[in-house]
Amino acid sequence: MKFFLAFFILLLSTSVFAQATPSAKQLISAQIEQAKHITPTELNSELQKNRTIILIDVRQTSERAILGAISKDDLSIPRGYLEIKTYKKVPDLEAPIVVFCGKGIRSAFAANTLSELGYKNVRNLKGGVKAWINAGLPTIDPE
Numbered sequence: 001m002k003f004f005l006a007f008f009i010l011l012l013s014t015s016v017f018a019q020a021t022p023s024a025k026q027l028i029s030a031q032i033e034q035a036k037h038i039t040p041t042e043l044n045s046e047l048q049k050n051r052t053i054i055l056i057d058v059r060q061t062s063e064r065a066i067l068g069a070i071s072k073d074d075l076s077i078p079r080g081y082l083e084i085k086t087y088k089k090v091p092d093l094e095a096p097i098v099v100f101c102g103k104g105i106r107s108a109f110a111a112n113t114l115s116e117l118g119y120k121n122v123r124n125l126k127g128g129v130k131a132w133i134n135a136g137l138p139t140i141d142p143e
Helices: 002-018 020-034 039-049 061-067 079-089 106-116 128-134
Strands: 056-057 097-100 122-123
Touching: 002 056, 002 079, 020 106, 061 128, 079 106, 097 106, 097 128, 106 122
Parallel strands: 056 097, 097 122
Antiparallel strands: none
């Protein structure tokens, strides 16, 4: 009985702590609002017109296999390495960049960070790869 009680308390506390606090929700909303966005349909249209756009996937490497990648040419720079690796991989501060993740939250933070680092033309894929898939657009195996 003690085991079940301890398990229930652990389960309850995990679900309570997993919820975003009101201040975290405000921060997320502010970051999403601050970022410039592009919809999956708009991005696909630009890619179909052969516009040169650097796609940066800020998901963890292990996450890329779950939903797939948007392009064989996208750059995988997990959010935790963005400030360290982007200058080397994208030295042109004027380059058109679209940042994406699974749902568009981490990539909104990443888009704002890249703008703060001096990149001039950064947009967030609104809704992330999930929105891309929901729009009926194809993904590829990232490997």
